[in-house]
Amino acid sequence: MNRRNLLTVAGGTLLLTGLGVYGWRSSVGSMAGYEAYASRLRAALAPEPQILDLIRYATLAANSHNTQPWRFHADGGTIDILPDPSRRTPAVDPDDHHLFVSLGCAAENLLIAATASGRPGALSVEGESVRYAFSTAQARPDPLLAAIPARQSTRADYDGRPLAAADLDKLRAAADMPGVRLVLFTERTQIDRLRDLVIAGNDAQMADPAFIAELKHWLRFSPRAAMASGDGLFSATTGNPVLPEPLGGIALDLFFTAAGERDKYARQMDSSAGVAVFLAEGEDRAHWIAVGRACQRFALTATGLGLRHAFVNQAVEVARLRPELAALAGESGLRPDIVMRFGYGPSLPFSPRRPVAAVLV
Template sequence: MNRRTFFIGAGGALMLAGSTTAWMSSVGSMTDYEAYAKRLRADLTVPPNIRDLVRYATLAANSHNTQPWRFHAGDGFIDILPDFSRRTPAVDPNDHHLFVSLGCAAENLAIAAAATGWPGEVQMTPEADGARYAFASGSMSTSPLYAAITQRQSTRVEYDRRPIPVADLAFLEQAADTPGVHLTLLTDRVRIGKVRDLIVAANGVQMADPAFISELKRWIRFNPRSALASGDGLFSAASGNPVLPNVLGRFAFERFFNARTENDTCARQIDSSAGVAVFVGDRQDKMHWIRVGRSCQRFALTAAHLGIKVAFINQPIEVARFRPELAALVGDAGRRPDIVLRFGYGPTLPLSLRRPVQAVLG
């Protein structure tokens, strides 16, 4: 579930000199981008149709914005299944993040369906290869998290260092409470600093891995035109970076995306955050990964409802040798941490895109 940023230095900015018209044509229009992002988040009818429920489900958090899911509607249920063609083996070799992403989508679907007249419950599919939302009789159950589905985003910039009120921290913990999942919130600066050091160390390992760099580069969208064409990936403006023509974006990535600048960025972003959330499942299997995703999604939606920003910082989970130290730090020695988020108050950035419903429903 890790969303990365890259640094564009003065050298990259200078390369933008030249034909403004040609540059504008090559990157596309932010107006078109924002209009599509808004359509993706249009209100649901009551009761909604299956396609609209799936549209809201796809607004969930997911690793690298790969959207690694397929949806299948049957008699009284909607299945959320893995799409292994969209896996990220360098950063997620055992598909852990992929199944956490399915859990995030399942939670969005459950909240949206219950709020619009289709109550039900999330289960595992009969083959235990994904999540199932099974419709049931009951009344409409509106939650403030429903409205937050269209507002939630991973905000991958510095925050303003303000602390979160104790009552809101308790609200976040309560919302994320899930059987089989343990959440630890770190708000003291000493432990946050220890997490920062782990993240920087793990980030350095990843930055030295050519497979990791190559995989990440494939999912970056440097401009609105590329983002609209694919409907997926990590759009540079959604990380506070400038939009660039693809050729300049690739040059900037190769020239300025390095361990030194990334480690500095990670450290500053974590130091600017109000706290860190670490999610740990009781076991390492698909069912618990999906449960972690549901818990994580409710946390993120509750944060959006409260005006709090979140971003994934999963490096010490993705690099296996750092997991034991992270687990010990949060009091879960012997277990494998599943997800790490930082949270705090910060700006609103462009919302990410999703592929059309027809591409994922079948």
């Protein structure tokens, strides 16, 4: 019996004994209701979208732990994206690197959606925030627009099929951003070496009580909890069973092991067609935001090509592994910023998002 089945059986037995079928359903909520909620969040833009619609599309961007560490302020012809310090993850991201990468991802979504709907403009970094200053003009369709609501970080096994050279070229071109370097690993020996670094980073994190406590804080085990918070890592989005929140915490303590996670990441890396490593030419907020923009464009382009992607950032998050990762990428002296595997794979439920009203200043 695999761990997923064991979780399901243990959860069902424990809860049905105490509460029965009705108690289970009322404490967990329905996946059908969750899917309707996710569809509303990802509804296509209206022909003439309002500013709040553009901000909604910005919030669909990739971000660390699905903390959504951003706030938005709209005023006339500007939209500012500001960091939300209440959503920091100091154990995994002590210098707020991932936070500012996440702001860059949201900024790129905003730029694409606004330009495509008749509000072209430019992004600039203003201290800790990103400003989008725009005017009004004729809409300019962008093929990446349709990928924004369809993109997801798919934490599943892929099928291992290689990509065509032309598609790899499209991914490289999409991530072409000043100050950012992209290295693609597609040879199996290279991916194997990178896999070993990911696993080493995972082992280090699993041995860190602060990391585990922080991860637990952002886990959501039931559709009801995921919709109520609008954030965090919902178990269904990783292919795991849904459970009542108290039982989910117990199951995590029982079955979330270093060995199990090691096997999972080894399998997922082995099933991927390739891995992208993003490195910035500077270690500052402006460069981290640029990395976020580049990796968001990469992810949207991958989505448009029918590919899946997922972050495997352990060798970035464990500082002692960064020099070896940079050397493997042929970029010694630079700090690796993002590691993203990609390939052909299944779709999973979408991650939750907070309503626009919750992120407005």
